[in-house]
Amino acid sequence: MTSDKRAGYWKANLTLLVVLLTIWFVVSFGFGILLVEPLNAFSLGGYKLGFWFAQQGSIYTFVVLIFVYAFLMNRLDKRYDVHEE
């Protein structure tokens, strides 16, 4: 594998990490902690929205994030032809 290709693969990987970790940060630290007060002005059924993100929503998002990561990385592996046999 050429070092150009290697660098391209790694850069694509890092870009994906930055996007997914931004979402990770926003739903937990953002919505669940830093913005909990303003979000609590809204509600989701009997849940105040900020409280919901802190105790439910962030966890659901985490699960989705890992599967999205696994899917996109497997695709990236194929595109750069570095997937395992």
Added chain:
Amino acid sequence: MDLQTITYIIVGATFALYIGIAIWARAASTGEFYVAGKGIHPVANGMATAADWMSAASFISMAGLIAFQGYDASVYLMGWTGGYVLLALLLAPYLRKFGKFTVPQFIGDRYYSQTARVVAVICLIIISVTYVIGQMRGVGVAFGRFLEVSFEVGVFVGMGIVFIYAVLGGMKGITYTQIAQYVVLIFAYTVPAIFISLQITGNPLPQLGLGGTVTDGSGMYLLDKLDLIVQDLGFAAYTAQSSTTLNLFLLTMSLMIGTAGLPHVIIRFFTVPKVKDARSSAGWALVFIAILYTTAPAVGAMARLNLIETVQTGPVGEQTANVEIAQLPDWMVRWQATGLLDWEDKNNDGRLQYYNDKNPEMVEKAQAWGWEGNELTKVDRDIMVLANPEIAGLPNWVIALVVAGGLAAALSTAAGLLLAISSAISHDLLKGVLMPKLSEKAELLAGRIAMAGAIALAGWLGINPPGFAAEVVALAFGLAAASIFPALMMGIFSKRANSAGAIAGMIAGLISTLVYIFWFKGWFFLPGTAMAENIPANWFLGISPEAFGAVGALVNFTVVIIVSKLTAPPPEHIQHLVEDIRVPGGARQPIDH
């Protein structure tokens, strides 16, 4: 049949099941004994990881903390699940590609240094022992209630059983046993939650019930009702924030990066067949963990409501609205035997008053009603999950099931950690570094002695623990965050990080966090040796000892970067190694340079 008999039968049956599976699986595949997970589907591996990971802190303790801290306890929910995202994205696939078996081995190889390996072993031992202390507290609570003995006797019984369990050894390594443990554990957690959610809200799904309305005819939302009731008794509103934002932020961060730095969790991703599986395995583990973690908030809120309504049967302040002490329910009498629940009729009115007597406004009101202080003098938070089905009046088999689930959670994790400690001491430290000529037999013996020593130490400290089970476990995560995680992450994402940097970073992160914890919790957790009272006013910038791991991690990262910059870069072959682990394909093939 009485509760005691049913409990013995159910606990006995589940233990027989684990041992039976262990024997069956052992006979079926002796060769795969040490490589559990290899050739096992990622879904099964995820389930086993979830059982391994969810301990007494998750099962017994967390919902109790949520019940009493409300919103503030969200940190445990987000922290202990969000860490899996970091693990899946930043560590698992690369460590799998690297293909070694233990964390100290990776650190020793990546930083081309035996010293780095020894430092990693020391970090691992300190983290694991702290973690086991938390488990011993959970085990003590569960056995105390199960055998109807005091908490201290419960801890001693637990120490004995954990030792036998851990010495059986291989049992823990067998993925099928862990799958059985997960099934028992999750069944035991969700069945009572579904019953209670149905009772209180009419909705069988606790996740929806918590956001639903109560069935008492008022049409109020459950959380609104809870907010109202706790405030009537002078407590802070359930859904409101009490701790500072900075502390909540750092505690969540500390738990997240601690999760990704825990040696016994990381190890699970070393053994999956492919890099691809390492990625999805973490996702499946989190799915199975999330089932418990999204149920826990409902368990906590409903337990708090049930507890208050047991004591406060009518409008606050009305003379007959408090339960008569002669009429207290059986569960309270049973739990009193463990010493973890207690009451005192301070105003001799024959009734029990439970309110916040630290709130001056409330005290004033209470005095007018003839109340002379909170009479529910002790409600240990760690009893809430185990007592919950009794409080709700659920059938005896459900109560017994919860005891079995709590024991499964505590014992499986404690045994796993003890194995990690014993292999770190006997294999990594003695055989790997200090005494390379150690015979296999002597190595095994050293491992057993280390295990017995760790149990004795953890049990002794577990009797006077530095906090509730989940809080002690949080300290262990802080230590993992401050020591192991930065070394692993820099090892993958920076080609420039060298041995001097990693060693200095791990030591700086570990020592700063450890000293901060000991300062407020007592040196080596010995009661009475704390340098300052553990209250927010004394904390540095209001950061609690549990949350300090995030600061320690920051110290660690900073030291690694600065020291690595000032010293020589790692040798060329190490830089190639780093490039190699970043790409999944071509494992075990020579690098093309």
